[in-house]
Amino acid sequence: MYLFRLALASLANRRFTAILTAFAIALSVCLLLAVERVRTEARASFASTISGTDLIVGARSGSVNLLLYSVFRIGNATNNIRWDSFEHFANNPKVKWAIPMSLGDSHRGYRVMGTSEAYFDHYQYGHRQNLELATGRAFQTDPFEVVLGAEVAQALHYTLGDKLVLAHGVAAISLVKHDDKPFTVVGILKRTGTPVDRTLHISLGGMEAIHVDWHNGVPAQGKARISAEQARNMDLKPQAITAFMLGLNSKISTFALQREINEFRGEPMMAILPGVALQELWSLMSTAEKALFVVSLFVVLTGLIGMLTAILTSLNERRREMAILRSVGARPWHIATLLVFEALALALAGVVAGVGLLYVCIALAQGYVQSNYGIYLPLAWPSEYEWTLLGGILAAALLMGCVPAWRAYRQSLADGLSIRL
Template sequence: MYLFRLALASLSNRRFTALLTVFAIALSVCLLLAVERVRTEARASFANTISGTDLIVGARSGSINLLLYSVFRIGNATNNIRWDSFEQLAQNPRVKWAIPISLGDSHRGYRVMGTNTDYFEHYRYARQQPLELSQGREFADDPFEVVLGAEVAEALHYKLGDELVLAHGVATISLVKHDDKPFHVVGILKRTGTPVDRTLHISLAGMEALHVDWKNGMPAQGADRISAEQVRSMHLQPTAITAVLLGLKSKIATFSLQRDINEYRGEPLLAILPGVALQELWGLMGTAEKALFVVSLFVVITGLIGMLTAILTSLNERRREMAILRSVGARPWHIASLLIFEAFSLALAGVLLGLLLLYVGIAAVQGYVQANYGLYLPLNVPSGYEWMLLGCILGAALLMGCVPAWRAYRQSLADGLSIRL
């Protein structure tokens, strides 16, 4: 213990250099843990996005593209699905439930999704968690009702009964708005940590109502325009949708139904397994994820090398100190242990400060990251893997401390008392 106190006193005597070394290690530790935390939470967010859906069906394109626009609301569909094709899928004896999805509009940068009430009943996320309302109710007979995701309501400060105007297209700023057909908020969903939070949900009838008077991709003008009151009395049957989520009566039928859909003669369709597509998507991102982790690991190594350099540089200045310690009875292994304790103390202080910086940083950016990237970073205690990383850093610091310790061990008493300049 006295060697540890002596090491702290020695570092205190060189406090400026020691603080710089600790800060460098802390920044590298913070970066490493932040990358690991983001990587872990991103993977969990991916895995928790959709659960209980056996097949996703869309126009024939690519499996990742279909997954992105149907689940993550990223990108656009190459084509739509005819309504009669959806009805045939829903009536298939192997299908337990079918959720239609219609995309294409937005509101202040957030996607609008048209669907039916089966969505609230059958959609699952995480481990079979159902969607729940924090306020209000689901949309009903009125086509101009909207149910907001938690993030939309929080970010845009909407509450029940508020009116909002949807925009055509998915751009953040749209020049074409459906301002003659405003929607009013009837429900707000509980937070799920998935793209559901960033989605405005309307009925399929509501999606049709928005475009009932559109011709050739443009809204009607003047007398041809149909008011919201007139729309309410119309039969708003969709002619096409964007995608379909299917739940099957038996998991055994998944592959056979997938094959039948992919060979469907009515129109070119693609059926994918969400879990397989998620793994493909994560595989594409895995290289960048590993590269970022390796870079952060090298930053930690650089910080430890900086610590080693600082200790080695101070050895020549401390040779008389070592010699005096030897002269009062310290053995060579005491001198070596002193330097190892110094290296360990610097690394331990850097790790603790790095943890503090990590949690302060998470607390500062948690809301922004969740609002803009849909990634929730919890203020949890370090996981077992993170503790292992920190243990490896401390172990590496001990090993690096052996280098100056060995050099000090080899210095003789006479060399220390009569330094040659």
């Protein structure tokens, strides 16, 4: 232990260089752990973009494609589903609730989704969290009411009572708009950190109303146009929807109902399990995830190399110190061990400071990251894997410390009790 105390005293004598070296290691450790924690929590958050939903049903295509357009509002469906097919499965004894979804329109680059009141009652995200309104209410009997996601309202500066016009299609700039049937903002949802924030929600009746005088994708002209007031008095029951979500009475019946939907003779449909599809989608992004982790490892390696450089640079300046140690009885291996302990002390100080810096950053950014990106970063004790990473950093520092230790050992043998320049 006296050698370790001597190493600490030596570092204290060179405190400015030691502090800078430890700080460089601390920054690299903080970055490594932050990347690992964000990666882990992002994966968990990604998997919880939708929760509590047992099956997502859409036209027959790929499972990832169905997940993308129904949950993440990316891409388009290959086909629609007839309304009577939706009712057939919504009324199935195994089904507890059903949420229909109709997509295809947009507003200034944000997707519009037609749905029912069941969406606000049963859709869940995160850890079984229900949607909540920050202000206003959900749409009711009037088909021309819209509930905005938090990001839409913030980015476009909408408040309750504002009027807006939807556009046909999903392009950021659309030349075809439903300007004869404006919608009124009646509610704004609380931020969720999910695609819900980037969505405008209208009723299925509202989706039918804006297309009631459209034929083959083209709006009617002249007297054939139907006004908003006329549309309110029409039967706005949808003929088709894009997809629907199902919650079941029992998890045991999930696979049986999935098989029943996939083999449905009425029209080609497919049902997916959201969790399985999310894992499949996440695996497609694993390359970028690993690349980010490798970059952070190289940052840690850079910090350790900086430590090695600092110790090696000081060796020639410390030859007199080592000769004095030899003169009071220190052996060459004592000198070598002293250098190893210095490297270990610097790395240990960097690791402790890096972990502390990580927790400070999490405490400061936790609320912002959760509200804007839907990623919850807990102030939790390091996980087993994070402890392994920290142990690996200390082991690497110990190995690197052997390099200056070996040089000091050789120099002390050559110098003896007097310095040879």
